[in-house]
Amino acid sequence: MPSKVYNVGIIGYGFSTTCFHLPFILPNPSLKLHAFLQRAAAPTGGSTEKGKHCKVDYPDVKHYQKADDFFGDKELDVVIVCSHGDTHAGFAERAMRAGKHVVVEKAFTQTSEEADKIIAVSKETGKILTCYQNRRWDSDFQTMRHLVENDAFGKITEFDNHYDVEFPTWISGWKDPKYTPGNGMTFGLGSHTIDQTLQLFGRPSKITAMLRALRDVDSEVEDSFTVILRYDGKNGNPRANKDLLCLVQTTMVTPMQAPLKCMIRGMNGSYIKFGTDPQEANALAGMAATDAEWGVEDESLWGTLTTFSQPFDANVQSENPKGQVVPPVGPKGEKKFIGRYPSKRGNYMGFYEDLVKAMNGEKKVEVDPMQSRDGIRVIELARQSAEEGRTVDWS
DSSP states (O other): OOSOOEEEEEEOOSHIIIIIIHHHHTTOTTEEEEEEEOOSOOOSTTOSOTTSOHHHHOTTSEEESSHHHHHTOTTOOEEEEOSOGGGHHHHHHHHHHTTOEEEEESSOOSSHHHHHHHHHHHHHHTOOEEEEOGGGGSHHHHHHHHHHHTTSSSSEEEEEEEOOOSSOGGGTTOOOSSOOTTOSHHHHTHHHHHHHHHHHHOOOSEEEEEEEOOSSSOOSSOSEEEEEEEOOSOSSOTTOOTTOEEEEEEOSOOOSSSOEEEEEEESSEEEEEESOOSHHHHHHTTOOTTSTTTTOOOGGGOEEEEEESSOSOTTTOBSSGGGOOOOOOSTTSOOEEEEEEOOOOOOTHHHHHHHHHHHTTSSOOSSOHHHHHHHHHHHHHHHHHHHHTSOEEOO
């Protein structure tokens, strides 16, 4: 049994709550679902289908309709903010000032100024503040990070990070012609891939961006974007050399068998991968996060790892994959080793396991809020770059 069990309160009861949080909170023995803040009244007569109201799905859990009552619950230990983006900062501040730790769903805030404010409140109150950057626990990113941190590529010169979605139904309501902070695909999906890229290489020195609306509407709100991050070798990250170029991209036009996920190229090797982490599909299929197959990627989607001179992993790489003779085409005529590299298992439960350790005082929280704040700042500078048609400096 855990030495401490933390009471969890969740703000909002939409898709984010039911698909991306509850499946990973409920199995954790150190977390107890205690309360929801959902403004809609509990239905009567059993007329509401499951998944629409917290009281239908969790009749024994407290249901608050008013924020004052929710934040006034002295039994609450940690609040998960899963409401609309324009409420993130306000709810996070209220929760911390009420003595609760806070997890904010991505995108962290609508502006870096809001992020700076609630980070200051976290320091003032001594309460943990973190952002639900769950895609750090994707199978593909776990694999990429393993290869990068174990120097599979030597000096890295290019990193392409994609999150492409083919005409998703959830953007059908994006009809507003004018942009307001928090809207658009850079906040929607870029908040994941930008965060992943910053995890590997840190803050860039320069940002160039192109934002496009490819759906059938004339709008400033982008559904596709390309953000280029350049480095000067001075941010303290040894991988962020002056020749590194990072491309972070989402497009809704991707008629491919499996969407491109990532490509890394370095002086000693490369890695290219197609396909998407399986965990969202696992959750929608009703699979339990504790199932042995959870987060396990099909072998057909494993990425291809190529290295010069010697294999990174001799168990999966060879000079003659599938009987092919690979010519020695390294920069100095070195041998080339090629193979499908097994993807690491995805594990969104890891986010909440880490949070518990942080609340226990065993470690700092994995997702430092300043890192999520930097992701919001990249989005702001990307829009400035796109609107002004120029490369902008980090500021």
